[in-house]
Amino acid sequence: MNEQQVGALRFHIDFSQPLYEQILDQVRSSIAKGEIGLGEKMPSVRELAQELRMNPNTVMRAYMELERDGLTEKRRGQGTFVTSSAERVKTFRTDLAARYIESFMAQMESLGMTWEDIEDYVRRRSRAEEGGPTS
Amino acid sequence: MNEQQVGALRFHIDFSQPLYEQILDQVRSSIAKGEIGLGEKMPSVRELAQELRMNPNTVMRAYMELERDGLTEKRRGQGTFVTSSAERVKTFRTDLAARYIESFMAQMESLGMTWEDIEDYVRRRSRAEEGGPTS
DNA sequence: TAAGTGTATTATATCACTTAGTACACTTAA
DNA sequence: TTAAGTGTACTAAGTGATATAATACACTTA
Secondary structure, rough: EEEEEEOOOOOOOOOOOOOHHHHHHHHHHHHHHOOOOOOOOOOOOHHHHHHHHHHHHHHHHHHHHHHHOOOEEEEEEOOEEEOOOOHHHHHHHHHHHHHHHHHHHHHHHHHHOHHHHHHHHHHHHHHHOOOOOOO | OOOEEEOOOEEEEOOOHHHHHHHHHHHHHHHOOOOOOOEEEEEOHHHHHHOOOHHHHHHHHHHHHHHOOOOOOEEEOOOEEEOOOOHHHHHHHHHHHHHHHHHHHHHHHHOOOOOHHHHHHHHHHHHHOOOOOOO
């Protein structure tokens, strides 16, 4: 629902977050998971803006961040391309994951939850999903 | 650093988030961890606003949310009090933790990280903290 | 009665986000 | 050379969330 395919990229945009952040997160995800390959061409700023019915400036803001992440490279007159460095993608993925984990652990600690509590929850969670949604 | 004690409550306010959200999160945390006891009196809207050097309206917005959470009760002319129901606090704590976990798991899945990856990271993390910060 | 509560209202200011429109430099292909 | 498609830069404007300011009212307690 509300899914949208643009080239090798999939998007589902809503109003829960800034638009440029959603583009950013979802392209990061596609690159991290290899859904769009190394060196592959991204949609142009204008094309993606048209497909997602947004302003090109909004898309460009996301693209600027992607380049700062080292996940994309821009070539004037040609377009934006996923980096060719598998190493760079791997590093980015593990670094971002680490940041997510640290932030999450701080949240849980603020509720007085221990790592054991979390493990218990996840165990019960996966047990409840047996034969559950086939995603 | 930037810590502030107001009655039984501790605050550390910065500019990374809306002020009312920081109050909300930190009071929730204090109640969930029992740092402020069941039925205990909270600082008044005006007092907390003065201590934190904010507008009373900003504090009131946080207090409204706390009551919607069922964590506090307001008594006209008397003040705001932590709920007397341990059950309510417990339910809130586990529900919020569940929401944090689900959101976190979705984040990690978007990076193609599995539960095993997370366990590995946390194990290495706690090993690295041996004899580390005594909090 | 006075002081301290929560509550409500109106006005104002600032900032992040988004859109709109325009323009320029560069690359590629006709 | 030309045209079309790239990324980039800039100005202008609108919207909504956030925060402050000032004031007022109803209620409770001492």
